[in-house]
Amino acid sequence: MNPGCDHPEGPRKTRVSLFLVLWLLGACAPTPPTPSPRTERADAVVSGTGAPEDAAVVALLARRARCTGEPLTLLCTGALISPDVVLTAAHCLEIFGTDGAYEIFLGTKLLPEPEPEGRFVRVAQAVRHPGYERTSHANDAALLRLAKPVNQSPLPLPPPGKAPLEPGQSARVVGFGDTKDASALAGQRRQGTLVLTAVEAGGFRAGPAPSMSCVGDSGGPVLVRGADGRELLVGVTASGDVACREEAFNVRVDALLEDFIQPFLAGQLEPRGPVLPLESLCAAPCTSAAQCPAGLACESVAEGGAARCLQPALQEGNYGAVCAEDAQCGAGSVCARLEPEGEDACRCFTPCTPAPLPEEASGCTGAPGASPWVWGLGAWLLLATRSRRGGPSGGAGALSRRGGACACADRRCG
The missing domain is CATH 2.40.10.10 (Trypsin-like serine proteases)
Structure with a gap:
């Protein structure tokens, strides 16, 4: 020190x-x-x-x-x-x-x-x-x-x-x-x-x-x-x-x-006012961060597109069942952290737009929905x-x- x-x-x-x-x-x-x-x-x-x-x-x-x-x-x-x-x-x-x-x-x-x-x-x-x-x-x-x-x-x-x-x-x-x-x-x-x-x-x-x-x-x-x-x-x-x-x-x-x-x-x-449901963030646009659960950002990824509640590292997606590891989530989903700690902190995250299949991808792929910001x-x-x-x-x-x-x-x- x-x-x-x-x-x-x-x-x-x-x-x-x-x-x-x-x-x-x-x-x-x-x-x-x-x-x-x-x-x-x-x-x-x-x-x-x-x-x-x-x-x-x-x-x-x-x-x-x-x-x-x-x-x-x-x-x-x-x-x-x-x-x-x-x-x-x-x-x-x-x-x-x-x-x-x-x-x-x-x-x-x-x-x-x-x-x-x-x-x-x-x-x-x-x-x-x-x-x-x-x-x-x-x-x-x-x-x-x-x-x-x-x-x-x-x-x-x-x-x-x-x-x-x-x-x-x-x-x-x-x-x-x-x-x-x-x-x-x-x-x-x-x-x-x-x-x-x-x-x-x-x-x-x-x-x-x-x-x-x-x-x-x-x-x-x-x-x-x-x-x-x-x-x-x-x-x-x-x-x-x-x-x-x-x-x-x-x-x-x-x-x-x-x-x-x-x-x-x-x-x-x-x-905070009423917040959008975690399981419907792909369908429900937001107008401010106050509508987003767990401190997610209200951002528009595509120019001119509707703003969604998201984490920049994960992009747009829905949050489902409580999980402890990726293996507990379905194909194309990961166990994402909404809050730093707590029983409900980790939930299965499914991107709104599925990631391309391995044979369609070129080069290296990263976390789900890697954005231009990343x-x-x-x-x-x-x-x-x-x-x-x-x-x-x-x-x-x-x-x-x-x-x-x-x-x-x-x-x-x-």
């Missing part, structure tokens, strides 16, 4: 994202090039230790579409600041955008699979700070509203503009990112100590003492003790050096409170990975060191 949490978009993050894309495309793409040091990573705190008590620190993942055979895709780290709101880094949303499908993990061990030690909750809304600057990591913050509140105490926030920050001060960083230690894998919640080296209006810099944030730690919390002895969430890991050894840049939370965090906390999800994402990720290899400082810095799927803009990005 390196204190440089701003690496979520770094090498590890890129590797994980590419792995997800290859799975979506049927694992037909050529082996991607090795990520460069500039890529933001999804690493755990370097020179850190386990953090079993930090239950309010969560992992951010791409939402899973399948119930079996789909790898977990760690993007970044985040922190609960209310029972249904998570604070993370804006660059963690670079690849899938604010309309992307996400979920969070609450627990100490997400990876390695197959048995994460914790629970998953779907993200219903994501917003980036309107002043976010990708290259400088200014205002590199995002807020996620969960589909349902969790029974976990959030981290306390500092007063607006009054965080107790000064050079030489000790701070604690927590994240799920890279450890730079082959015997201590990423994907496990770890914590370590930093020392503040410089304090600015919108952020602060920190060095190892002896820990550092790294790829996958992006979006994770930086904590300091206030006058009353309580730890306060004063920073969001945003970026750092490629090696996760020298310096991490963190966004100041107290600078975001009045214009970004507090207004979001005061809001709430729009009430192919576009794969091409973008492969190009982005190659372009990052050319220089020493491309990508979404903060996440590059710890995360694994963010765009990289700091020295750690690859």
Whole structure:
């Protein structure tokens, strides 16, 4: 667990994202090039230790579409600041955008699979700070509203503009990112100590003492003790050096409170009206996401066609009987995940348009109904990975060191 949490978009993050894309495309793409040091990573705190008590620190993942055979895709780290709101880094949303499908993990061990030690909750809304600057990591913050509140105490926030920050001060960083230690894998919640080296209006810099944030730690919390002895969430890991050894840049939370965090906390999800039946989504068009069950998107796949409730990775289709694996579903159907967990989370998914028979298909085939969105994402990720290899400082810095799927803009990005 390196204190440089701003690496979520770094090498590890890129590797994980590419792995997800290859799975979506049927694992037909050529082996991607090795990520460069500039890529933001999804690493755990370097020179850190386990953090079993930090239950309010969560992992951010791409939402899973399948119930079996789909790898977990760690993007970044985040922190609960209310029972249904998570604070993370804006660059963690670079690849899938604010309309992307996400979920969070609450627990100490997400990876390695197959048995994460914790629970998953779907993200219903994501917003980036309107002043976010990708290259400088200014205002590199995002807020996620969960589909349902969790029974976990959030981290306390500092007063607006009054965080107790000064050079030489000790701070604690927590994240799920890279450890730079082959015997201590990423994907496990770890914590370590930093020392503040410089304090600015919108952020602060920190060095190892002896820990550092790294790829996958992006979006994770930086904590300091206030006058009353309580730890306060004063920073969001945003970026750092490629090696996760020298310096991490963190966004100041107290600078975001009045214009970004507090207004979001005061809001709430729009009430849901009647939703379309899962078994008739192929026949029933939608006009807004509020009509779609389980947080599915209301989108039109064909130009000029009616909008349907769907998951972009699966396209249009109906959801039938509860299942645990693909073998329990009929020919042409798969066991798809509607919600992160629960008895009814997994149901047999049947595409509205049957996939072509093997003899009719040419080349590789992927998940049912692979869309142009998926192919576009794969091409973008492969190009982005190659372009990052050319220089020493491309990508979404903060996440590059710890995360694994963010765009990289700091020295750690690859």
